[in-house]
Amino acid sequence: MNCEPVSSFTIQKRPKSPTISPFKITMAHTIYIQNQRYQLDAADLIQSGGEGMVFGLGNTAVKLYHHPTPAHQDKIRHWFAQPRQLPGEILAPCAPAFNKQGQIIGVQMPRLPAMSVPLKQLSLPNFWQQHALTTQQIVPLFQRLHQALSRLHQLQIVVGDLNETNLFFTPPGQSASQSFWIDVDSYQFGQFPCPVAMPAFLDPTLYHVTNFAERPYFTPLTDWYAFTVLLVKSLLQIHPYGGVHRQHKSLQARATAGVSILANDVTLPPRARPPETLSDDLLHHLHTTFDKGERRPFPPNLLQEYAQNLQSCPQCQLAYPGNRRGCPACSHPTPVPVQPSAAVSKTLLQVDGFIEAVFVQPNGRLLIIYRQGEQYRLVRAGIGGLLSEMVLFNGSVGYRFGTFTRPDGHDFLVVNPPHRPQLLVLDIYSSQPQQVTLLETAMFRNTAVFTTTPNHLYRISGGWIIRGSVQYGSYLEDPVGTAHRAQTQLFGSPFSNTVAGFHRIFAEHRFFTITPNGTERQLATALPPGSYIAEAAVVFAPNLIGVVQQLAENGRFHTHVQAFNQQGQWQQSWDLGEDGWETAVHQFASLKQPLPQPLPPSDKLHYHPAGWLIQQPQQLNFLAASK
Structure with missing residues (x-):
């Protein structure tokens, strides 16, 4: 994939300079690419x-590098001095970027398509179910990744830091999945090293480095x-050294000892697929790699066969080798701890599709949106069972929703199509949805910015955070705060008309909350030295606001949660480790008030006045509050 021309501002020859200055954070940056001048500001940050x-x-x-060094300059010059015929999916540097002194401060490269997602999504069972993915669709993706990696090696290029966040793909649908390789400037070639490594994907033979x-x-x-x-x-939704072992507790300890998920004394989590869903030849390759420590190129015929x-x-739709006597998941299901009888949940809804x-509406009633094939449906329910169901529309995967209610109980649904800024507000009080208005909002990372609270819809327009509601038959709005262009994200409380969010200003995140009366308060957070925020979200419990940050430091990721009260005062914090993001975002309320039985991280927890709702991909359960 090549870089196509972009429109320029003014053309200017770049001057020469022998020294390099650190890249300074200002509100706008002037850069030069192929002697054309461009200006970048905070709104352009991806x-x-x-x-x-x-x-x-x-x-x-x-x-643009935070701190450009002579090593950066030398490596980039060497890259462009050696023309290569790279595979099309490698989003490689296509031009150096200079500052006005003529110093190389970065590189230009093709842009990721909006529909692409990091390969990390394939390790999440919910993602497979939401997109109705099959192993038969994903194996060809890895065959193409294998071909691309083999071609890089033929060109004397080693990726080095090959991991699940610098490989992207488009989920297969009507067409085959495409893959995209990013961070190519950090690859190892010639005498130039790859300077970073993510520990979870690092060969244990390099642990000493x-x-x-x-x-x-x-x-x-x-690689x-x-x-x-x-x-x-x-394919198995677990790291090769995942699960639980009584003696070797950490992933690195397991890798050093050579105790993989294939060992008999390793307990796998319920979300993991049985290793027997892989072929015997694949299992043998995993055994020699992860248990015996042997290293050889991955044989391509293993994937083909x-x-x-x-x-x-036919029961669970899981794919497995045809020479197995039966489905490994159905024949040998992973034991799931049985909840005490007092904490047994009740199934409210089970669907042949994806929830x-x-x-949860102010009166305790439930609105549930689920998709069956391409048809989206709306279900009304109570704790006692279903009340009604209606067809909404047909559409592809990726629609997002919100709901708000007038004080008299008249309710409205907000519908946002994938990767588009439009917000369709529907009156769903009667048997057939009726359009109220069609709005547009700002985008943040290719996603529309909007949220709902019990009585309002919030969006961004013209640099303002706008609060809207339906009054006297009309949709009315008023501004409640300022937004940064393309760099503000919003989250709504299901418990009150409080909205929260963050402004991203280059590498800095500023978290805030806006109360129902319009008072804005800052949520003061601090980063450990040497770390940066890879992901951020704001979540809510009945009396708490949680700031969730996935922090990266030296290639390691961990999830940090800070809780604030309604006045924006810090209350408590939790560090949930490397795999805590889903737990923090989906089950924040249970951090303060643990449930009788822990839930899988992918289960989404919703507070209800009478207890807890547990949202799974194909069913909704209710767990009554303990008395």
């Missing part, structure tokens, strides 16, 4: 990481080790 910030520039992206920028440490074999980790995480012999279970959203 993502900020540990090494630099990525900005959008037309249909391309520009990565403390500074990957020192010299080239990675090899094609360390194939990381490729195999990605394959296991995607596996794909040719898959069959699907997209659950809303």
